[in-house]
Amino acid sequence: MNAPLRRARIDLDAYRSNLDLVREWMDPVEVMAIMKADAYGHGLEPIALAAVDAGVRWIGVLTVPAALRLRAIGVGEDVRLFTWQHDPALDFRDAIDSAVDLGVSNAAELQRVVDAVDQRPARVHLGVDTGLHRDGATAETWPDLVALAVDAQRAGRIEVVAAYTHLAESSDDDDSAAVALFDAAVEQAEDLGLDIPMEHVAASLAGLERKEFRKDMVRMGANLFGMPGADGVSAADLGLEPVMTLTASVAKTKRVPVDTGVSYDYTYRTTSETTLALVPVGYADGVPRRAQGRVEVSIGGRRYPIAGRVAMDQFLVDVGDDDVRVGDLVVLFGTGEHGEMTVLEFGAAVDSIGEEVTCRIGARVPREYVGHEVEGRVGSWLRGDHHHRDHHRGDHQARGTHA
Ligand SMILES: *Cc1c(COP(=O)(O)O)cnc(C)c1O
Numbered sequence: 222m223n224a225p226l227r228r229a230r231i232d233l234d235a236y237r238s239n240l241d242l243v244r245e246w247m248d249p250v251e252v253m254a255i256m257k258a259d260a261y262g263h264g265l266e267p268i269a270l271a272a273v274d275a276g277v278r279w280i281g282v283l284t285v286p287a288a289l290r291l292r293a294i295g296v297g298e299d300v301r302l303f304t305w306q307h308d309p310a311l312d313f314r315d316a317i318d319s320a321v322d323l324g325v326s327n328a329a330e331l332q333r334v335v336d337a338v339d340q341r342p343a344r345v346h347l348g349v350d351t352g353l354h355r356d357g358a359t360a361e362t363w364p365d366l367v368a369l370a371v372d373a374q375r376a377g378r379i380e381v382v383a384a385y386t387h388l389a390e391s392s393d394d395d396d397s398a399a400v401a402l403f404d405a406a407v408e409q410a411e412d413l414g415l416d417i418p419m420e421h422v423a424a425s426l427a428g429l430e431r432k433e434f435r436k437d438m439v440r441m442g443a444n445l446f447g448m449p450g451a452d453g454v455s456a457a458d459l460g461l462e463p464v465m466t467l468t469a470s471v472a473k474t475k476r477v478p479v480d481t482g483v484s485y486d487y488t489y490r491t492t493s494e495t496t497l498a499l500v501p502v503g504y505a506d507g508v509p510r511r512a513q514g515r516v517e518v519s520i521g522g523r524r525y526p527i528a529g530r531v532a533m534d535q536f537l538v539d540v541g542d543d544d545v546r547v548g549d550l551v552v553l554f555g556t557g558e559h560g561e562m563t564v565l566e567f568g569a570a571v572d573s574i575g576e577e578v579t580c581r582i583g584a585r586v587p588r589e590y591v592g593h594e595v596e597g598r599v600g601s602w603l604r605g606d607h608h609h610r611d612h613h614r615g616d617h618q619a620r621g622t623h624a
Contacts, residue, residue, distance in 0.1 A: 224470035224550040225589075227502050229582050231263050233271040233592030233599060235462035239445045240275050242460055247428065250435040253303060253421065255442030257283035262507075262579040263446065263465055264588045266294055266602050271594040273300055281440055285311060288321040294602055303440075305348065305356055305385075313337035317344075322382060324348050326356045328365045331373070338378045345370065346383040346421075349406045351399035353389045360402070367410045374415070383419035383437075384410065390426050390450075400434055426450045429459075448565055448575035455557075455565060463563055465579050466555035467507075467586070470548050471520065472535070473499040483537050484529030488513070496540050498525075500551050503534040507582040508553065512536075515570040519552040519561035520545055554578070 244252050254277050260268035269280055269291050280296070281303040282288050288302040296302070298320045305324025307313075314337045316323060325331045326348040334343045347370060350357030358366045373379040386403045388396045400422060407417050420436040428439035430451065443449060447456040447463035456463055475497045483489040483497065491497075500518060502508050508516070510531045517524040518538060525538040538551075552561040564575040571578070590599060 224468060224548065225587070226472065227469045227506060227586050228467075228589055229262075229586050230466040230468065230589050230591060231267065232462070232464055232466070233267065233590055233594040235447060235464045235592070236263075236268060236271055236445060237275050237592065237594065239447055239461050239464070240272060240277065243428075243441055243444050247435060247439055247441075251279060251438035252277070253279035253281045253301075253438055253440045254445055255281040255424070255440050257281065257287070257442070258580045261442060261446050261448075261576055262582050264590070265290065267588075267590050267594075267599045269296060270294070270598045270602055271592070274594055274597060274599075279303065279438065281305075281442075284308075285313070285316040285321055285323075289315060289319060292319045292321070295598070301344075303346065305346070313343065314339060317341065320344060322346060324356065324385065325366070326350075326358055327362055328369045331366060331369050331379075335369075335373045335378050342374075342378055342380045344382050345379045346385050347381065347410070347417075349384060349386040349403050351386045351388070351402040351406075352395065353387050353399075355387065357386055358406075360406070363406050363409065364413065367413045367415050370410075371413060371415050381415060381417065383421055384417045385421045387424065388422065388427055388434075390424075393431070396427060396431065396434070443576055446575075446579065448568075448579070450574070456563065457557065463554075463556050465564060465582070467502075467553040467564075467582060468555070469500050469502045469551045469553065471498045471545060471551060472501040472547065474540075474545060474547060475499075482529075483539070485532060486530055489529035489539070491539060493541075496542065496545060497528065497537045498540050498545050498549075498551075499535055499537055501535050502553065502586070503532045503536060505533045505583050506586050507578065508536065509571050509573075509581075511571050512567075516553070516567055517562060519555075519559065520549055522560050524560060524562075 254272045259265050279301045283306050285304050288304050301322050303322045313334050322344045324346045348357035350359050384407050388399050421438040422436050423434040423439045425441050425443040427434045447461045479493050481491045513527050517526050528537050528539040554564045554567040555561045557563040568575040568578045
């Protein structure tokens with residue numbers, strides 16, 4: 222039987238297993254499961270439902286619209302949804318009414334939150350910039366943010382849930398300095414009359430390597446997808462399982478003579494009479510052009526380099542005299558168990574990281590969900606049992622790929 226032309230297989234049991242392991246490591250510290258960018262390209266809803274079924278209490282999704290998508294499919298308010306990047310024109314009303322937690326970085330943004338409050342107080346996490354210079358108040362703007370938070374909390378318009386920061390992970394010393402700044406900011410807030418019930422600082426790397434940075438909660442993304450970020454550490458070394466496997470099937474084969482130029486620009490020439498196999502994934506699907514000569518794909522347990530340019534929709538591999546046929550499964554990355562590259566190896570090969578690779582797998586690649594969670598709430602979501610305006614669309618296998 223032919224394999225599907227192209228497919229990203231998402232193993233929800235692997236995600237669940239990683240989650241259980243990470244929670245065990247972090248215990249008793251709370252774990253927030255980070256699922257921004259459509260769960261690192263794996264599909265927000267299925268990953269979130271699997272995580273909720275596994276008992277996750279905190280999910281981080283970056284934006285309010287993503288959080289509202291989860292509320293809309295039945296992720297209840299007992300699961301906290303943290304968001305921290307807000308459209309400057311966003312009306313916060315729906316977020317507040319749906320008890321979405323808001324990371325807030327400056328007084329103007331907090332004022333917009335306060336102004337949107339109607340029935341219930343807004344749940345606010347105050348961001349501290351400790352050197353990454355993305356979100357968060359600087360040492361200069363922090364006192365104003367805190368002062369406004371004190372007033373708004375006294376007026377019953379907000380509930381300050383936490384203070385948080387995000388680290389540059391540049392070096393241990395830099396991160397230590399950043400956390401010292403964070404601690405000082407929390408202390409200053411308390412001096413200004415603000416109680417900070419919770420602190421969260423560390424993501425995957427610091428959460429694993431810097432126990433003292435775990436505070437009350439760690440925000441874990443990469444680890445849960447089986448992509449630990451530490452140099453030279455594989456997922457398997459840690460007992461984490463890669464969640465996504467990217468495959469295609471051989472679409473055509475062709476026998477060609479020696480010295481045949483292959484693909485655009487003839488950057489590759491055959492060195493003998495050989496067979497070329499056409500793999501129908503290209504840069505539109507997330508295989509970068511620079512994968513040429515760097516990435517090896519696995520067919521029948523053997524590895525073959527990409528021969529010639531990666532095109533928008535396809536590339537070729539030179540399989541020599543091997544018996545490779547139309548319909549044969551091509552594994553671009555997976556668990557590594559059958560000799561294929563892992564996503565960490567694939568990422569390193571193209572001078573990137575696993576997260577960028579999985580995030581960039583194109584919308585044209587159907588996500589196929591496997592694992593026992595697919596039987597439950599994930600299954601009913603995939604079948605479209607949740608009647609919500611955003612989810613009456615197309616092929617269910619591709620649902621996880623929008624937004
Ligand atoms: C992406 C992100 C995380 C998770 O990072 P990982 O390294 O994938 O664990 C945590 N916190 C914030 C603010 C992020 O942007």
